[in-house]
Structures are given as C-alpha cells and as structure tokens.
Amino acid sequence: MSRQLSFNPQKEYELIEYPGRVVNPDRMIATLGGIINVSKVLGDEVKRLALHFHPENPYNKPTFGDCTDKTGVLLSITVRRHKKDKQRPPEYFVRVLGHCSRSFTFETLCDFQYLPLWSTPKSDNANAAQELTFALDQLKPRDTTDLDFFKRRHSQLLALPELFTHVDTVYAGTHRIDPSEDGQHEVLGVQSKSSYDNQGVVSFNMVDSFPTQADSQNLKRLKVKYVSDEQLALVKKLFDDCPIWTRIALQYESGLTNDKLKCITPSLAFYFSNGPWRTLYVRFGYDPRKDFNSRYYQTFDFRLRFSTGLSEFVYAKKFVKQRRAANAPFAPIEDRVSDLVQDIDYPYFDEHKLPRSRQCMLRYCDVRMTRIQEMLEKIPTPLTGAVCNERTGWLPPGFDAQVRQIVCASISELLRNHYRKENLTAEVEAVTQVDEDDEDEAEDEETQEEDMDLDESQAMSNSEQYVDNDIEQLFDNITS
Template identity: 30%
Template sequence: MAAAADAGQGGAVSVDLRHERRMVCVEYPGLVRDVSKMLLTLGGEESVSRIYADPSKRLELYFRPKDPYCHPVCANRFSTSSLLLRIKRRRQRGAPGSEARLDLQVLGIVATVYKFQGLSDFQYLAVHTEPGGRQVSMYDKVLMLKPEKESFFHQELPLYIPPPIFSRLDTPVDYFYRPETQHREGYNNPPISGENVIGLSRARRPHNAIFVNFEDDGVPAQPLEAAVQTWKKVCTNPLDQKVEKELRKLFEIRPIWSRNAVKANISIHPDKLKVLLPFMAYYMITGPWRSLWIRFGYDPRKHPEAKIYQVLDFRIRCGMKHGYAPSDMPVKAKRSAYNYSLPITVKKTPSPLVTMHDLKQGLAAVPPDVLPVMRPERGRAAEGHSPQ
C-alpha cells in the first residue's frame, strides 16, 4: 500500500492496516551484509520459526555457527506495535533546486520484537599451544566427523571438556560494597561455626533473649543478667513498672503466651516489648510450642496440661482478606508431615479412662462465655489452641 507525501506540510494520511502482514523484528547486534549468513547464526529459518511458535523460548545467536562449543547470546521477546515502512525519495532529472518526492509504503505490522539486551557468555576456544608457541586448532582431533577404529579411542590426546555454560547471568549486576559490620564493645564471635551457619555479618541483636529448641534437655530458670540490666535502663517511668506487673500477672495465669496475645492484653510500645519479654520468659524455636514465650522454669514437655497451648498456625492471604482473590486457592504447606524430624516410635503408656469432666476441661483454654483472641495479620501467625 503506497501513500504519496503530497498531502501538504503537516497533513495526515489515513491508511487501512487491517489486511497488512504480521511481521517479526530481530534487532541483530551487527551489520548485516549477507542475509543467508545472518540466518545461519540464528539457526536458520526453521529454528527461528520454531522459537517464535513458543513464546517462552529465547532466540539464540551463535557468532561461530560451525563451532559446537560456541556459547550463544540470547534475545528476549517483547510485544510491540510498529510499522515497517519503505521510503523512496524520487527526484526529477533536470528539475531546478533540490525538490524531491517521498513515497511511503507500509510493508507490514511488527507485533513482536527480539532484543539482544544481555552479554554474551565467555568463550573458550579449542586450541593447543605447540612447543614453538604456535596455536593449533583441536577441532579436527576432538570432533568425530567419520567412524573411527578402536585404536582411535586409545591414543593420547589433550583433554578438552569445557563446561556447558560459564556464567549463570547474562545481564551485568552492580555489586554494592558495604563496610564491615561494627559490633558493640565486648562482643566475641560465637565459638560454634560451620558451613550451615548464616547471618554472621549481621550485628548481634541486643535484646538478650534465650532461645530453646524442643530437643534441648532443660529450660532456663532465670533471665540473662544483660536482659535484667537492659530492662532496668528502659523502665524509667511508672507506666513501664505497671506494664511489668501486668505481664507478670499474665504469666501467673498461664505459663505460655504468644507475642500477639501479649499485645492484645497489655498496652506497651513494640520496642519496649522486645526488651520486656526476654526479662520474663524464654523463646521456644521448634516443636509444638514454637514461636511462643514460656515462663522461666516451666517446661511444657513435662506437663501434660500444656498441650492446650500448642500452636495452630494458619495464614490468611491478603487478597482473600480484601475480596479480590479466590477463596479456594490452594496454599502449599510450609513443611511436610512425611518428613517430620521428631521420632515417631516412642512407646507411650496406655492413657487412663477419660471422664466427662476431663472432656469438658480439655475443650478450651479460656474461661466459659469468653471467646479466644483471634487476630490474624498479614504474614503473621494467628494464635489458636489444639487439644491434641
């Protein structure tokens, strides 16, 4: 379809593009002089058509197409809305001045473009250095171009086993250098270190909490001296002393609390709560009471009545909460019950007969006519109780 540029300066021409051909643009990283050689670096027309049929694939360009060890540079696929134009400038012979006529022709619509935005991978050439310093190609010795006899596989040849890829990333990444972590005065590195220890570059958090695993033998009976001194420095007004008494009373009512439950029962700033909790209790990391704060000296593993304080962890997606996500979307479990690390072959004594009074006592861990506090938040576990 041709459109003459005689509509006047600043004029517009209407063109119907509904019947134009759909084309694909490849931003080739080089000057194309021979189209056939250019297509050979892309794998040929058949390879380009196969990659275009699959939107998830990237277009590969081999600068040495005959070299089987050449690592390609990849192009990403993008959607676009462009026109491929052919512009001809016509000038009449013998006409005075430099007046010329421009003819425009729309050849097609470009809806897809491949852009080579990344870097090429490192290249390793199969060459061998002779005693005289001359570089000799090894392709004739490495590549099997014809069937060989058994003696061919027993002769001594230079070993050439390059990796399939050198760099995992094809885009440059800026490395942000950071200064060395400055710990507080008197801090010593932990004596236990290994390949699985992470986070050593982070400064130690000064809250002085005691962390206990479910497999540990005992539990602490009192807080660290540093935790006591830290709370004394923070507790500077009568309101803080009142909050301390309220939290101590909560741990007398029940020995195990979650952070959310403490926040729901007392009014305290989150920064001060980080200092007050290590002063009152220790933190359980694993097991049925993980992520809970337990009163000093109380071991829930030795008290059967502590089973009602086990964690029932469930999450509510933010989209489901606000109504713009389906409610039946499957959520993958954080851990599998088939790969549970705790022993499952422990011999248990036969349980005594359960009376109706015991069943009523084990239904809930709250007084009658009182609903338990359920405060699910985004990315935070809600507190619940399980009788098992």
C-alpha cells in the same frame, strides 16, 4: 513532500534486534540456529532466542535474546529526486508494510567463547614460530561412521571449564559500606529499601537499649489501613496481660486477620531477629534482660525429623496453606486422626497431641506439658544484679535439649499407642470374620470356641510383638 501513503495493519512481523552488522543474511540466520529454530522460538512465548557466534563450534555458550513487549510499525520510504531540475524538492513515497507487537533483544551478558585451537609449528624446526589451527575435526568424530576417531592420538588437550556461568543478567543492586564497621575493611552490604515490614526489627544484644515507643510512621499507617479503635484496644490488652507474643498466638487470641496484625503490631511492639526471644514481638518499654519471669516467653524452636510414619499426619506449614488456598482436601488428617493432630493455626502444644507443623516456633509457656512447666518453675532465682546470658537467656545451658527430648518422647509414645491400637483392631476384626465364616461348618462348638480363643490370643500376642518391633524401628529417627 509525501506523495503516497498506504497502510496495511493486518500483516504482523517479528522484530529481532541482531547485535551486529548484517552483511550476509544466511550467515546471520545460521548464528540463530537456522530458520527452523527461529520459527520454534517465535511460536513459543517462553523460549529464549540463542545466538551462537560460532555455529559450528560446540565449545562456546550462546548469548540469549529475551522477548519483550514492544509496539512498532515497519515503514518503506522511497525518495525520488529530479536529475534535471535539482532545485525541486524530492518526493517521498511512504508505505506501511505491517506492525509488530514484540521484540527479541540481546541485552544479557555474553560468556567466554572457547575455540578448539591447537598451536603447531610452521616448520620442522623446534624454534620456529607457532601458529594456531582450528582442530575441531580432531576433537570429535566427523560423522557416525568415523570409527578411525578412536584410533587417532590427540597431541594436545582442550581444557574447558566444568560449568559456564549460571546467570547472564546484570545485577542492578547498589552496595553500601556496612555502618557497623569502621571503614577499614571495606565491607559491602546490600542496600535494601526501608519498608513497612522491616521497621521495628531489633537485634538482641546486652549493651544497646530497646525501643520504648513506636515510630510515627507506624502510627499513621493505622489510619491508612482502616484499623478500628476496638481492634487496636484488643491487641493492646493482650500485650498488657503478657509482654511477649508470637505472631500466631496474637492472631489466635485476637481473632484478627494477618493483614490487620501486620499494621497494628509495629505500633505496640518491636520484633527480635535473634537471641533468646527471636521471632517474638516484645511490648515497647519492656526489657526481658531485666525480668527473670521472661524465661517463660523465650523461644522454643521445635523441629521434627521423621520417616513416613509421622509425615502422613504432620504436614509442612507451607503445604497446608497452599492446599487451603486451593480448597483442596488433604486426607489422612481429615478423616483418620483429626483428633490427634493440632490445627495449623493453633499456637500452643498440648500434651498427647501431635505438633501443628514440622517446625514450630513456640514460647516455653506455650508447651502445655506439666513436666516442662515444673522444670521452668524449679530454675533457681538469680542473685541481685545478675543478667541473663546472650545465647540462652535466663535458662541454664542444655535446657532446650532436655525439653526437646521430653517432647519427642511424648510424640513417640503417642504414635506407638496409635499404631498398636490400629493394628490390634485390624487383627481382631480379621479373626472375628474368620469365626463367622466357619461357624456353620464347625461340627464341635466347644472345640471350635477353644480353638478360637487360642487363635485370637496368639494373633494378638504376635501382633503386639510385631507392632512393638516395627514402631521401635520407626521412631528411632525422630529427633529435634
């Protein structure tokens, strides 16, 4: 029975679940880096507690303890038994010493521990038994004044791995046999949970049939996500007018948010993960392999490689969205060339405009350039019964490379004109300013005007030559 109970909740302790039986507390603290290192870790919410099994040996990797939230109390229980009357029940004195709110647990994997051991014979006989000796003093200097270390010859080498393990956490994923195999090769694949986002994803091939209707679960989500009939009808009309869409084009034409489209689109179309129409949404029941007009909707993957001349105008899509979320401005686009760069949410590529981002997934019909659309029109109609190519679709080989060259040439010419105009404007303004400052001091107005004309024409010709040479060098690296 308990006779005494005291409670002290104000005192807080730190719990370290040491993975071993502690016999000597001082040696235990030494394996944790000393009391100073323990105090630093306890005062930081991010640091991990390192445990070295051999504190004096630098050739091993420690195991780390992670900080986890764990509530507990520290109890002190004293048991008193009667020596004379052993039949009497013992008395228990319970004291609450304090509480703890977190714990350091060592549940990670432990790496290999390397010891600097050299094998030496027990006697001078070559056939004598070998013994291992701890040779740490011979592998590193004893202190900063141990200059004899560089004169000693090492009879043996200590071969250590270049890197220890990068991770020490246990992978909790499960594996399954790939159903596409026959089971003879033991191919393993990661078992991912079926989610709403990956439903309706189809791999393009020339054999299998494509989905003709939506999954019943996707139709139920329309009501759960509070999608109105008007919103559903709006997106359905877009798919009736055009069977294949990009996500950004659907969002632009419908005016709906991305969250609404993520719920509506799986009920009307499926998504190609590869092939000539990859990353596009295709209306249920439509087979682009059988329609020659689907060449207009094939995927055009356009990417820019450029130096600093173009990077000041075209940003990465992720960067722009982060700046917008933080309501942070990103000039120079805002104040210098707002009419030159397309908006990040604009789904088309207009002629005499810069692309919206460094990588654009477009349909060929989205590239609004007369020359490219004429190239699409001139592709000869295939014979009856012909099928498209699994890699290039209905387009001839090398068609995408030609389109990229045309787009890159258009971008290069656009930027050449922009930089030429900008530099010439700066040169003319500088010459005009000099003319106004020297006008009062000039003695001969006619001579001064002639000199001005010569200087201005020479400055403009020099500027054009300088700009042309500089721009030619600047756009050599613009490739797709």
